[in-house]
Amino acid sequence: MPRLPLHEFMPVAADIPILDVRAPVEYAQGHIPGALSFPLFSDEERARIGTAYKQVSQERAVHIGLEFFGPKMSRMVKYAQKLAPNKEVRLHCWRGGMRSGAVLWLLELAGFKVHLLDKGYKDYRRWALAQFSQPRPMLILGGLTGSGKTDVLHELARRGETIVDLEGQASHKGSSFGAIGLPPQPTPEQFENNLALLLSQLPTAVTPWLEDESLTIGRLTIPKPFFEQMRHAPLVVLDIPHDVRTRKLAAEYGKEDPQLLAEAIVRISKRLGGLATKEALAAIEVGDMEKMVDIALTYYDKTYGFGLNGKVNAQIVRVPSATCDPVVNAELVLAAAAEAGLFAGVHPALPSHAG
Numbered sequence: 001m002p003r004l005p006l007h008e009f010m011p012v013a014a015d016i017p018i019l020d021v022r023a024p025v026e027y028a029q030g031h032i033p034g035a036l037s038f039p040l041f042s043d044e045e046r047a048r049i050g051t052a053y054k055q056v057s058q059e060r061a062v063h064i065g066l067e068f069f070g071p072k073m074s075r076m077v078k079y080a081q082k083l084a085p086n087k088e089v090r091l092h093c094w095r096g097g098m099r100s101g102a103v104l105w106l107l108e109l110a111g112f113k114v115h116l117l118d119k120g121y122k123d124y125r126r127w128a129l130a131q132f133s134q135p136r137p138m139l140i141l142g143g144l145t146g147s148g149k150t151d152v153l154h155e156l157a158r159r160g161e162t163i164v165d166l167e168g169q170a171s172h173k174g175s176s177f178g179a180i181g182l183p184p185q186p187t188p189e190q191f192e193n194n195l196a197l198l199l200s201q202l203p204t205a206v207t208p209w210l211e212d213e214s215l216t217i218g219r220l221t222i223p224k225p226f227f228e229q230m231r232h233a234p235l236v237v238l239d240i241p242h243d244v245r246t247r248k249l250a251a252e253y254g255k256e257d258p259q260l261l262a263e264a265i266v267r268i269s270k271r272l273g274g275l276a277t278k279e280a281l282a283a284i285e286v287g288d289m290e291k292m293v294d295i296a297l298t299y300y301d302k303t304y305g306f307g308l309n310g311k312v313n314a315q316i317v318r319v320p321s322a323t324c325d326p327v328v329n330a331e332l333v334l335a336a337a338a339e340a341g342l343f344a345g346v347h348p349a350l351p352s353h354a355g
Contacts, residue, residue: 030189146245
């Protein structure tokens with residue numbers, strides 16, 4: 001069987017779909033970004049084959065697999081034609097073994113051109129995890145909760161900067177309130193897979209901006225080698241007054257389900273204390289979002305302030321601002337970064353009067 005190493009398999013034309021023939025449970029845990037689930041066996045079938053392999057013999061497992069495979073051949077070919085009308089696909093299983101070999105045989109018999117990944121998804125995982133140890137230049141954007149860091153990050157992108165939106169990748173804003181209004185988080189494995197591919201595609205001649213994060217974003221963990229690089233990268237901190245941030249967050253969370261807000265408060269109740277928790281929950285009941293936010297920010301500001309004192313970043317630049325307007329703050333951030341010498345040479349995205 002012709003097999004492609006990963007570095008040849010991935011760049012094959014994007015309109016040629018990647019078919020992942022592993023079982024649905026394997027695919028759900030983590031897959032190559034953009035790959036389509038094309039299971040040779042169901043979860044139950046895979047379990048039966050595995051049991052036979054361990055308890056009886058490889059030959060018995062193969063026979064059971066063939067019994068499952070035979071009746072579904074026609075259905076699989078028809079489904080493949082829907083997924084790939086041009087009859088050309090990329091294909092892989094866990095480690096490039098019998099499952100992908102069987103599907104390769106079937107699809108080639110049906111007239112498909114098949115690009116098979118050597119060593120399978122296992123090789124993608126090895127490659128993905130290695131990405132996080134690659135030394136990378138980066139600039140970190142920090143600030144207290146409610147500073148609008150994510151908005152500034154995306155404004156920087158609109159100005160031509162390269163960004164890595166970790167919270168967007170994680171589908172979580174990082175705080176106890178971070179999941180509200182967002183889709184479910186990916187699995188830890190899928191988060192790593194997606195992030196690795198994104199990092200590998202960054203232009204080599206630029207320095208990306210990332211938002212300052214703790215090690216965990218919701219229930220996901222930033223890969224530690226990459227997080228260590230973030231901890232030591234130059235940090236640009238937005239300093240925005242408490243009352244300005246309170247109004248911003250109150251306007252945002254005032255649109256959300258009060259029950260979800262109350263649950264978020266309860267999750268940090270031990271840190272808020274009994275009285276503050278009661279006051280925050282009462283404020284939610286009467287729709288006083290500014291009071292609720294003010295109480296929560298008291299906790300988050302202390303936490304971030306404590307963390308800031310322990311920062312080990314190579315350089316910390318503070319950027320005072322009286323607004324949460326991302327357009328204004330993006331310009332201030334770029335100007336402060338340039339003045340501090342964080343950019344090498346002339347920075348193309350920098351406003352002409354800010355250099």
